[in-house]
Structure formats: structure tokens, C-alpha cells
Amino acid sequence: MKITLDELQAFATVVDTGSITAAAQQLDLTVSATSRSLARLEEKLKTTLLRRTTRRLELTEEGRTFLHSARAIIDSVDSAEEQMLARREQPSGRLRVDAATPFMLHVIVPLVRGYRERYPQVELELNSNEGIIDLLERRTDVAIRIGQLKDSTLHSRLIGHSRLRILASPAYLTTHGQPKNVEELAKHALLGFNQPETLNVWPLLGTDGEPYRIEPAVQTSSGETLRQLALEGAGIVCLSDFMTERDRASGRLTQILAPDTLDMRQPVQAVYYRNTAVSSRIASFIDHLVEALDGKLPERAAAGWAAAVK
Known part of the structure; x- marks a missing residue:
């Protein structure tokens, strides 16, 4: 049988x-x-x-x-x-989307209402994981990956690039002073990631001319946790524009060492399995994301820098 x-x-x-x-x-x-x-x-x-x-x-x-x-x-x-x-009706059914917490909160969540109005028959399931997941094991249809892709079994579509900046709150700078150059960062509380270590390479050059790698005083797996720590005045961070744009506009976070900061931009890509036909659900979501973010995630990237920190 x-x-x-x-x-x-x-x-x-x-x-x-x-x-x-x-x-x-x-x-x-x-x-x-x-x-x-x-x-x-x-x-x-x-x-x-x-x-x-x-x-x-x-x-x-x-x-x-x-x-x-x-x-x-x-x-x-x-x-x-x-x-x-x-062929005869709009996309429908469940669509499982995975993204790191910062991208989910600052980019995807504000776009959900518009997507649902456009595709009311799609049932969205939004999940956040700070690390890289197995799409099949987690039954995920599409995931947002930030940084260079390593998994060759995945299809990908570039959404854009988001610039990295060195930031601190006015309260922290008032208490501890503002570093005047890269060397003075060693005197400050630097906040970073526990994995992968490449995220602790900041868009700066050290005195040796090599990419500046920090030793975090506090480390975490979540960029959103780093953002909250910075807002509370706990130290200096390096975060992407997509999650700090409003904080910088309101003055809650201030860019420091701007003249020394290299133009480093992380690629943001939507991925799904290579052996999966592109369903109308997946296509509709990625298309909506790209259209909504048009111009907000600049396309220019510092390719040489990306190669240097691998």
C-alpha cells in the first residue's frame, strides 16, 4: 500500500x-x-x-x-x-515569516496593516529569532536575513542595504564625555553582540589600519536589547539605521565619531528554500516589502569592507 x-x-x-x-x-x-x-x-x-x-x-x-x-x-x-x-483569486492561506526582533519591530510590524488590507486572505504568522534558523525545520516560508548569506540552498531577493553608525545617548555622553577619536573608545563602555563575533567589528579603523573590533562590556544576542541599553545610557553601540532612524531624529541617540565612521552597509535579503516554488503568498509579501521600503534602505554597499570583516 x-x-x-x-x-x-x-x-x-x-x-x-x-x-x-x-x-x-x-x-x-x-x-x-x-x-x-x-x-x-x-x-x-x-x-x-x-x-x-x-x-x-x-x-x-x-x-x-x-x-x-x-x-x-x-x-x-x-x-x-x-x-x-x-490563477483566479488572490493569495490565501498561512504565511510564516521570520526575522530578527529589531527588523520585525521596526520594519515589518509597521507594514503589516497595509499588507493585510491588500491581501486579506493571507494569514500572517510572525516569528522572531535572533540566530539563523532552518526554514524547513521551523516550517518558515520566508525569512529576512541581515548580512552576507552563506546558505547556498536558499533563494534570495535583495531588499536593500542599511548603514551602520556609532551611537550613544545624550545622558551617557553628558556623564562620560564624548570620545574625540577611535583610540578614546577604549575608555568607554562598549556594548556588543555575543554572536557572531563579526557583529563586534565596527565601521572604524584602528591605529593599525585594521577594522576595529571591540571587546564588549555588555553583550547580548539581540540588537533591540542593545538599542534599549543605549537609550538607557548604559554605553556606546553600533547599530543599523533601520532600527535607530527615529531615535536619531528625536535626539534620543546621537551619532559619534562621524568623520571616522566608514560607509558600511549591511545587505538585507528575503530568503526561501531553493527547492520551493515561489508561492503567491511568498511573492506577495516580498513584493510588498520591497515596494514599501523603496528608497528607505539605500542600495549602495561597502563591498570591500564586508570582505575585510569576514
């Missing part, structure tokens, strides 16, 4: 929800029907996909391997169905 799409969906939904009962509710099936579907799948594959304990369900090694294939099949069918529907 051949595996059915319903059996694959039952398996993937049980994994996603964590229980057969929750999966049955999401699939609008009875618990017994969902359990039988999972049992049939395991029988056809002649292997155990999930270990059942009194507290939870746990994927076996075989189950973890099969899950990737099952999701790829489900996504492929969903994509084929949507492409047919797109």
Missing part, C-alpha cells in the same frame, strides 16, 4: 502540536482516526516514527529523517494547489 497525503499530514501535525489529541483538533478529526492514520504510516514504512511515553511523543532518528521528506511533500502539494488557485 502506498503512503497517502493524509497520513503525512497527520504525522507532521502530531509532531508540530506535540500530541495526537491536539493534532486531531487541528485536523478536525477524531483522536482515534488520527492515531490510526499514524499507525498505518508506521506499518507501511515498517519502522517506528514516534516513541510514545506517558508525558510526550518523541521523534525517533528514523522519524526525524522522514519528517523532512514528509514536510517537503506536503509543501510541494500545497504550492501546486496554490499556484492553480492563484
Whole structure:
């Protein structure tokens, strides 16, 4: 007997929800029907996909391997169905979007209302992760990546570039003074990232002529946390324009060492899996993002600098 799409969906939904009962509710099936579907799948594959304990369900090694294939099949069918529907109606269905917290809060969130008005049948699911995620594992349709891409399995579309600046609050500068040159930064509280280390290379040149790498007094995984620390006067930061534009305009953050700051701009790209057909949902979201940000994320980048800090 051949595996059915319903059996694959039952398996993937049980994994996603964590229980057969929750999966049955999401699939609008009875618990017994969902359990039988999972049992049939395991029988056809002649292997155990999930270990059942009194507290939870746990994927076996075989189950973890099969899950990737099952999701790829489900996504492929969903994509084929949507492409047919797109011929006669607007994009519809769930669209899972992932971005780092600062980009989500300062760029995507202000654009959601306009996107929903334009595509009311798309159900947006917005997730924030500070690190790079596996799009298939997290069932993510499109992710926003800031910086140079390394994953060759991804399609990408450039949204623009965002400039980096050295910033501090007026309160911090009043208390600790303003550094007059790069060397004086060593006397100040510098705030940075715990990973990756390349984010602690600032758009400055040290006395040796090399890119200036800081040793953070406080480090965190989130750019938004760094922004809040800077606003509270905790130290000096290096952050992207897309998240500090309003702070600079209002005077809550002030650019320092402007004459010494190199024109370093991070590429901002929308990515999705190379083996996934571009659904109308994905295309509609990326198109809306590019249109809405036209001119707000300059296209010019300091390519030489990007190569120097790798």
C-alpha cells in the first residue's frame, strides 16, 4: 500500500502540536482516526516514527529523517494547489515569516496593516529569532536575513542595504564625555553582540589600519536589547539605521565619531528554500516589502569592507 497525503499530514501535525489529541483538533478529526492514520504510516514504512511515553511523543532518528521528506511533500502539494488557485483569486492561506526582533519591530510590524488590507486572505504568522534558523525545520516560508548569506540552498531577493553608525545617548555622553577619536573608545563602555563575533567589528579603523573590533562590556544576542541599553545610557553601540532612524531624529541617540565612521552597509535579503516554488503568498509579501521600503534602505554597499570583516 502506498503512503497517502493524509497520513503525512497527520504525522507532521502530531509532531508540530506535540500530541495526537491536539493534532486531531487541528485536523478536525477524531483522536482515534488520527492515531490510526499514524499507525498505518508506521506499518507501511515498517519502522517506528514516534516513541510514545506517558508525558510526550518523541521523534525517533528514523522519524526525524522522514519528517523532512514528509514536510517537503506536503509543501510541494500545497504550492501546486496554490499556484492553480492563484490563477483566479488572490493569495490565501498561512504565511510564516521570520526575522530578527529589531527588523520585525521596526520594519515589518509597521507594514503589516497595509499588507493585510491588500491581501486579506493571507494569514500572517510572525516569528522572531535572533540566530539563523532552518526554514524547513521551523516550517518558515520566508525569512529576512541581515548580512552576507552563506546558505547556498536558499533563494534570495535583495531588499536593500542599511548603514551602520556609532551611537550613544545624550545622558551617557553628558556623564562620560564624548570620545574625540577611535583610540578614546577604549575608555568607554562598549556594548556588543555575543554572536557572531563579526557583529563586534565596527565601521572604524584602528591605529593599525585594521577594522576595529571591540571587546564588549555588555553583550547580548539581540540588537533591540542593545538599542534599549543605549537609550538607557548604559554605553556606546553600533547599530543599523533601520532600527535607530527615529531615535536619531528625536535626539534620543546621537551619532559619534562621524568623520571616522566608514560607509558600511549591511545587505538585507528575503530568503526561501531553493527547492520551493515561489508561492503567491511568498511573492506577495516580498513584493510588498520591497515596494514599501523603496528608497528607505539605500542600495549602495561597502563591498570591500564586508570582505575585510569576514
